Structures are given as C-alpha cells and as structure tokens.
Amino acid sequence: MATLNYKHLRYFWMVARSGSIAKAAEQLHLTPQSISGQLTEFADTLGVELFRRVGRRLELTETGNRVLRHAEDIFSAGDALLDVVRDQSATQATTFRLGVSDSVSKAVACRLVAPALKLA
Structure with missing residues (x-):
C-alpha cells in the first residue's frame, strides 16, 4: 500500500492554487522541472490524473478537485496546529453555562452573575 507523500501533496496544492507550475515553482523557490517531476x-x-492540459494552462480533473479539497483541509489543520504551538501563552476560553429559572427576575440574575463575568 502506498503512503501519502505530504511534500508531493503540498506541491500539488500550490500548483492547483496558483494555477500554474511556474507560479508555484516561484513561490516554493524551486525549478518548474522539479515541480513537474514531483507532480x-x-x-x-x-494512480490517477490530477490535471489535464488545456492549451498552455493546467486544469484540475474531477479527481484533482477532490484531492484539492482534502489538501485544503490537511493544510488548514496544519496551520491551526502551528498557531496553537506558537501561541502557548494564550489561554483557551472556558465555557460558562448558567441556568436560571423563569421565576428569578433578570435583574437579580444579572447581579448574581456579574462578578463571575469579571474573572480572568
């Protein structure tokens, strides 16, 4: 069984997003020949075709579009992971749930909850 080469996936993703091998190669600081070979x-x-040539440009196949959607999810998750790691000092918001009976007036409920809302 073949394993997924994430470097190849990134090259594919960059070509699909930029619209051309030349633009992707420029963004990745690689030669177009390197990108083409990796694709x-x-x-x-x-075992599938990801692009088809239409004149001088590349167009995603149906399978290529499906792969692109997954690549977007994968790299978005990777970016979120990097954000979490870089910002370890930030605290995650704590969920605060409060149930108040209809028989308690809103003014009283607000005064009771106000000190808790001021906590860090």
Missing part, C-alpha cells in the same frame, strides 16, 4: 510522481503513486 508526475504524485499522480503515478495515486
């Missing part, structure tokens, strides 16, 4: 290897590993 070919990625498609061969998956």
